[in-house]
Amino acid sequence: GEDVEQSLFLSVREGDSSVINCTYTDSSSTYLYWYKQEPGAGLQLLTYIFSNMDMKQDQRLTVLLNKKDKHLSLRIADTQTGDSAIYFCAEAPSQGGKLIFGQGTELSVKP
Amino acid sequence: GAVVSQHPSWVICKSGTSVKIECRSLDFQATTMFWYRQFPKQSLMLMATSNEGSKATYEQGVEKDKFLINHASLTLSTLTVTSAHPEDSSFYICSARPNYEQYFGPGTRLTVT
Numbered sequence: 001g002e003d004v005e006q007s008l009f010l011s012v013r014e015g016d017s018s019v020i021n022c023t024y025t026d027s028s029s030t031y032l033y034w035y036k037q038e039p040g041a042g043l044q045l046l047t048y049i050f051s052n053m054d055m056k057q058d059q060r061l062t063v064l065l066n067k068k069d070k071h072l073s074l075r076i077a078d079t080q081t082g083d084s085a086i087y088f089c090a091e092a093p094s095q096g097g098k099l100i101f102g103q104g105t106e107l108s109v110k111p
Numbered sequence: 112g113a114v115v116s117q118h119p120s121w122v123i124c125k126s127g128t129s130v131k132i133e134c135r136s137l138d139f140q141a142t143t144m145f146w147y148r149q150f151p152k153q154s155l156m157l158m159a160t161s162n163e164g165s166k167a168t169y170e171q172g173v174e175k176d177k178f179l180i181n182h183a184s185l186t187l188s189t190l191t192v193t194s195a196h197p198e199d200s201s202f203y204i205c206s207a208r209p210n211y212e213q214y215f216g217p218g219t220r221l222t223v224t
Contacts, residue, residue, distance in 0.1 A: 031211050042204055043155075043215040045112060088154065097143055097208055101154045 004091055006102035013110050018076040020105045022089035025070060029091040032065065033099065034074045037086045046074070046087075076107075084109045113139050113209045117216035124195055124223055132190045132219045134161075134205030140185035141207035146178075149202040149218075161188040161205075195223040 003025045012018045024032065030051050035043040049056045049063045049072070056063045062075040072089055086106050090099040114137040124130050134144055142163045147155040159180055160168040167180035177199075179191040188207075192199050204218040 033213070035215070040218075040220075042115075042117075042217040043206075045212060045214060048212065092211075092213075096160065097213060098145065098157055098160060099155075099206075099213060100157075103154045 004102035011108045020074045022072040024091045026093040033090045035088045115216040121220040139209035144188040144207045
């Protein structure tokens with residue numbers, strides 16, 4: 001079946017690195033995504049990774065994919081207060097584009 | 112990245128009335144758009160896949176007669192909540208993708224009184 005799991009909360013201090021973890025179940029997922037949602041807003045696409053990649057880095061963001069364990073992580077370097085938001089991972093189990101989302105991880109950055 | 116807009120951003124309506132929400136892809140054409148629903152502090156739930164020129168595909172448990180979807184052009188999909196009730200109050204978000212990157216609209220907050 002299709003299921004994506006995330007821890008619900010993460011609290012870090014400003015300047016530290018944040019690591020948000022996600023596990024998924026559908027091994028056929030071609031792309032895996034990370035989105036950021038601020039209160040009352042839509043979802044902002046942060047980054048994505050193709051399933052044949054192990055790692056992708058984009059400025060302060062690093063995505064690691066362990067396909068064997070179906071584990072995905074998002075690392076945010078030098079976390080800032082503006083990074084406080086809910087982060088969703090999502091898998092795309094088919095070519096049709098439908099996304100299956102995790103529950104979201106609320107990141108709180110303390111000054 | 113690509114831009115997806117929604118209108119209105121928020122709406123309050125009386126119970127029993129219908130509300131239409133628009134989703135537009137501003138700088139690309141989208142043969143497929145997606146409609147999601149999000150309750151407070153919860154994840155997004157896919158309601159339906161909107162297909163240009165054909166019928167929408169609804170997820171299990173979503174009433175197609177209550178949530179009418181029309182995708183009349185390559186840049187516009189509409190979701191109409193018919194005979195709205197307070198339990199339909201929610202945040203509705205649409206998405207579309209020019210390629211494998213899927214972009215979301217800013218969402219529409221619906222409150223039914």
